[in-house]
Amino acid sequence: MADYRMVEHIPDLIQAEEYDRHPEGRLVRVSIRVDGEGVQVLGDAFRPELLEKLLETLGPDAIEQMLCG
Incomplete structure (x- = not known):
């Protein structure tokens, strides 16, 4: 299993305006x-x-990940 690391920034690949198109x-x-x-x-x-x-x-x-929000 991969070691998960929290980072401050990862570029967004999904934009907020796409949320409604994928309910x-x-x-x-x-x-x-x-x-x-x-x-x-x-x-x-x-x-x-x-x-x-x-x-x-x-x-x-x-695997690097960040908290969204």
């Missing part, structure tokens, strides 16, 4: 970037448990 709450958005330091997978979801399950299957050492 069932199943929207998950993922961004994958590759650079000189490795692979970065960012995710945003209405239901965090869906995103956490997806990220954990990738086998990372750590």
Whole structure:
């Protein structure tokens, strides 16, 4: 299991105006970037448990997350 770390900021991939278009709450958005330091997978979801399950299957050492609000 990955080590979860709280961070102050992660870029939003879902904007507030999208909430009304997805009343069932199943929207998950993922961004994958590759650079000189490795692979970065960012995710945003209405239901965090869906995103956490997806990220954990990738086998990372750590998953960074932030409190929303």
